[in-house]
Amino acid sequence: MNTPPHKPTKSTSATSSNPESPNSYIAPSENPASVTIDVTAVEVPELTSEEQSDRLHLERRVERAFFEAGKALMELRDRRLYRSTHRTFEEYCRDRFGYTHRRVNYLIAGSVVFDNIAMGTICSQNREADETGTNCSQNEKVDTTRPNRSRILPTNEGQVRPLAQLEPQQQVEVWQRAVQVAKGKVPSARIVTDVVKRIMERTRIPNTYQIGEVCQILVKDNPDLRGKGGCWGLVTHVGEFSCTVKTWDGELTVGVQHLKSYDYLPQECQQMQQICDRLARIYSDSLEETVKNLLQSLGKVNRPYLTDMEDKLLRVLESEYEKR
Known part of the structure; x- marks a missing residue:
């Protein structure tokens, strides 16, 4: 199936995937709710003739044995050979092969x-x-x-x-x-x-995590945790061999072998709880990609606080999206 390529466009948004980017400077005297941040569009390079040939070859491999399909999908994803027709790898797999995100993983x-x-x-x-x-x-x-x-x-x-x-x-x-x-x-x-x-x-060792504890998620080749590597979450439920953790975009159940405690003090855990609640109030599936990227970056900070710039950007998003 040939799908018209998605052309990147330059947009103006109150977000930035890099809080320290020079394009995201905010004057200290300005009201965060009125700040406009320019996001520079990145031109997606077209596929070369060699890449187009490689893509066709890999697509044929996807239809073979499962291990050949997995290897081909991995290369298509890592080399971004879908970019000439699709904006994301998930959309490409759904349109080209009828595969769900989970099936691909x-x-x-x-x-x-x-x-x-x-x-x-x-x-x-x-x-x-x-x-x-x-x-x-x-x-x-x-x-x-x-x-x-x-x-x-x-x-x-x-x-x-x-x-x-x-x-x-x-x-x-x-x-x-x-x-x-x-x-x-x-x-x-x-x-x-x-x-x-x-x-x-x-x-397995006994589950020693406690409700309210802040943990880092370790993927370790678990396809169900793809995209969550490095994210922090707060433990909301403790099971025998797993915990339910709340992250920037929702809750999920994670085995204790895929969690690592940050060993924060109780006061620091409370601070992270407040940050998590702020991120959760903003997040929805309909958000622009730049907004999701910023929320995800905040959902991966490895310290129990936000910098002044990160907090200011988050307040801009809150003023914009909590009204919706």
Whole structure:
């Protein structure tokens, strides 16, 4: 499908994705509610003929096995090869392949897990063949197009989805254990999930987080947390192995292995609660991208306060958007 390209336009908005940008200067004597901030538009470069060829090749790969699809989608995203026809990667995947944002994240994460398992299996075989322990280079090329009877590898994304939350070495160990449970055959997604649950239950530590505590979100290849890496959130509910945290754009449930406490003092946690409430009152899905970018940057500050400029910009947004 050829969709007319989205041409960037120069707009005037009370926002800036970089609070320290020289274009976002505000005179101290001015009323923040009346300030206008000029945002300079960035011209999106057209695709070269080589990039257009690469895009077509990668799009064909998306329609193949799940690990090929994930790798192709990752390259399309990282190189922004969708930019000639679509404004965002999410819109491109929805229009071109009919994939939801979550489906794309699952495929990309699944391809990473697949590579970890394939490489780990080769390393295990090398070590078994060499009593001295052959080193396995992480840069070694894994040919996933040729079946190997001595290796049992995943055949669909659902089989590796439960492994995304684990470290690479754990992914290999869990997969090999699942193959054993399946008696040497490709294990189903249910078998893999059961093995993961048993291992997680043995290794998890008690949840020691408290309501009101400020934590940083760690993605660790979890597709459900994509875009949340580095964001801070306030704990609003404490479960057995997870917490519900409130961030700049809503609440979500996060496993304790994906949280890191900032160890703020009680007064600092209260300050962050106030900042979070201010951001939440402004946020909505219909906001302009520049406004969302600014809110997101404030939702990633790694200190328990806003600078004078950040606070001033936030007050400008509050005067503009809280009326709507």
